[in-house]
Amino acid sequence: MHHRCATHHDYRRCAVPIVVDGITPSEQIRAELAAEGKPVLLGFSRGKDSLAAWLAMREAGIEVVPYHLYLVPGLRFIEDSLKFYEDFFGTPILNLPHSTLFRWLNTLMFQPPERAAVIEAAQLPEPTYEELADLIRTDVDLPAAWNADGVRAADSPNRRMAMVTHGPKREHLRKVSIVWDWRIADVREALARHNCPLPPEYEWFGRSFDGLDFRFLDPIRRHAPDDYERILSWFPLADLEVFRRDLAR
Template sequence: MSTFDDFPHNRGDALIAEYKERYGDKTLIAFSRGKDSIAVALALRDKIEMVPFHYDDCPGLEFVEESLAYYEKHLFGRKILRMPHPAFYKHLRDGMFQPVGRAELLAAASIPNLSHSDIVRMVKKQEGIEGEILSATGLRALDNAVRFISIRKHGAIRGTAGNWAPIWDWTKQQLLETIEKSGVSLPADYTFLPRSFDGFSYLYLIPIKEHYPRDYQRILEWFPLAQAEMLRWEINQRFFPT
């Protein structure tokens, strides 16, 4: 059976030193506000300069902005860049949850088809970063078998993929203990969402509507027919109660 001893990768400070030797004293960090990305920031804090950026699934949500402001003050000590999530533009191009009239307008609007690489280039340009730099992620080998095999095969620093995994060998217990000892809080929505906000499933929409009604209305401004997702859930509950 494979163990971490079989992995030809550095860990902890040695991994950070290897990254700095190859890419310099600065790293990007795609900050989702989730526990994994918080743990990555804690692992790198005071050891390397971090340039955090956040993918906005829906611009202007108050509960997201409030937590980002908290992490700017208590975790990074600098501005977290707000960047459009590639999926946000894709949803608009595809007419997701859009009435027919608006969908026709969106189809004619030439909405850009952005990739994650495009976003990284935008971040680098905004920060005046030249040369190659990678994004730190919260990928952990013990999350699942696919990630275990991927890290074993490709390593914790993946230049071709544009990212690296500073906490690849952490257990979930180690991750949670690190956050608890740091005094840095998880975002408030962690108490009622299945994970940090990530899409427009009823699993997110129902609790957002209950706890942050203004943000729910903000979502409907962008995706008016998201209410249909709520109706689908109500119908399922009516005919297939749990």
């Protein structure tokens, strides 16, 4: 299990934070949440932005209750990574199924015909993010906890527009984008300053695991063959995604 480490001299804190008129800076949001003195949930994808969000909240003195939503059960490289971050932060991480897993199964993605009747009979639920957050709040007995994410306005024009339209703090959903005004340089600097490594798949495909298309499947096949077989046990025809690309070469 290897994690890629950022170093202090790689990045310097020279980025100017995103500023949007009428929207509270993230540093102030974190200070206000710290002053409330209550734990805050964090959707933890193990990606760079969710790591930065966790580090920022920890620096602000906020107690973080992290949860991870898995796309395929029992992948070793993800389980090992979660254990690493539990040790790194000294905090247990809830590990629960992502509603996308249920959606993939319900739409029979990469499923052979003989599985269709069983999957359809199961009538798997497809909870929204908000419903999942409410279930987690109930599970950890934090009924009104804020639910934080690492969404940043600088990440894409769509995310900036969403931040301008809805703001980083949505009271009715108890949802907050805790580092909304950070640029990528801020993220890298925070990781470097805390010597916080990225998960191994950043070396494989430049981001955290996020789908069942070729850009994820082929590197997993090469770097984690046991996990690739695990994916195929859930989605047997996913192998065709790789086979089709191999034929095209």
